[in-house]
Amino acid sequence: MNRSRPNVLVIMTDQQSATAMSCAGNTELSTPAIDSLARAGVRFEQAYCTSPLCTPSRASMITGRLPSALGVNDNLELVPESFPTDTLGRLFADAGYDCAYAGKWHVPGIPHEGARSDTEARSTSGFEEIFAGTHQGLAQACAGYLSAAERQDAPFLLVASFNEPHGICEWARSQAPPSGEVPDPDWRDLPLLPPNFAAGTEEPEALRQVQQFAWMVHPTQQWDEERWRRYRYAYQRLCERVDAEIATLLAGLDASGLRENTLIIFTSDHGDMQGAHRWNQKKVLYQEAAGVPFIVVPPGGENAGRTSGALVSVGLDLLPTLCDYAGIEPAGAAPGRSVRPLVEGDPSARAPWREQVVVETEWTFPGLMPPPAMSTLLARLVRTERYAYLCHSWGLHREQLFDLERDPGQLINLATSGRHQQVLNDHRHRLREHCATGADSRFARHVPGDGVPPR
DSSP states (O other), rough: TTTTEEEEEEEEEOOOOSSSSSSTOOOOOOHHHHHHHHHEEEEEEEEOSSSHHHHHHHHHHHHHHHHHHOOOSSSOOOOOTOOOOHHHHHHHOOOOOOEEEOOOOOOSSSOOOOOOGGGHHHHHHHEEEEOOOSSSSSHHHHHHHOOOOOOTTSOOOEEEOOOTTTTHHHHHHOOOOOOOOOOOOOOOGOOOTTTSSOOOOOOOOHHHHHHHHOTOOOOOOOOHHHHHHHHHHHHHHHHHHHHHHHHHHHHHHHHTTTTTGGGEEEEEOOOOOOOGOOOSSSSSSSHHHHBBBBEOOOTOOTTTTTEEEEEEEEEHHHHHHHHHHTTTTOOOOSSSSHHHHHTOOOOOGGOOSSEEEEEEEEEEEETTSSSTEEEEEEEEEEOOSEEEEESSSSSSSOEEETTTTTTTTTTOOOOOOOOGGHHHHHHHHHHEEETTTTTTEEEGGGGGGGTTOOO
């Protein structure tokens, strides 16, 4: 094997928050397999998705572009005419990597089930689909792929994409998660409600309207506090369930003898609110939904066990990071950056890293929403080192500003505080500058100007 080109293993879960790991200090669950990756590599504590929804986030991850730039804003698997061809699998396949994908895809286009035998699908995506399921059997299929004789002759890119803990969506609708029922707990085993369970001050009017009219997604209007605690319990057990599958996958990697020369990255497409702000699932821009795990284990495990507070946009930074380690030059001028200097402790990494990340979201309910929305609500998050600024396209209290050092639960909206208008205007300016790049021009008209009173 040419050891100058490492193997690459990307492990993805679905809907796992950055805090839903015991290595992040969460004592209500246990994730020993994920924790082992954190001990072997670098865990980024401030990593964000580009959109807290499956398809837009995953489209970003394979292209290194924002959902707004791709024209992918919801979970409809439509392929925009402008969708890039220099995707993750295509770049690695063209560079001589053997590329395989197992599990949930959920990206506009291909591969879908049956893509393994579809020559055109593979030529477009760059991936061979080795397993179409999303839970039981996925880890074993990946282990089989790793043990194949041809793995010894060529570097590989393997993406293992697990569904859980996304099954909490089905649980909330009184359905069984894809990985099976979660046993009903004794009441004494129920976790407490989060400290930010109650809504904060001056919460956006638009969010509660969305929650009211999206009743199939958010069937929570009549939930009592015990039901919310049971939601949290089920979510935590699903996180543990997928961690057990990851353990099987890592055991397969070890058995193959390839781990020493394999770059491992663990992440998720978005988080889950877990009852914070009385919200289930995703799409909102609070920390629980927008923040995701991001652990990088370089070949050889340099700087093992470190954490980093650098602001990472997983959708933008994953592709250039993988390309950096593999010695591949990404095409075009993608906006992301490789985190490799941060992982390796390169002194040049002390040069200014990015000062902000932007997260996008959009709700579309044709004919269902009342005025002024009617069909669409857009929102953006600007996260800087200390603050989170959220701007929604309509409604009372459509701007929110949080001091995350003093208010990590995002309960006190500072947008209407006279003492914080300079900070508010700074973040408005940052969002206007972001929109002015052309990648997100659609939201530009919704950003208030400096000095405009919040409403």
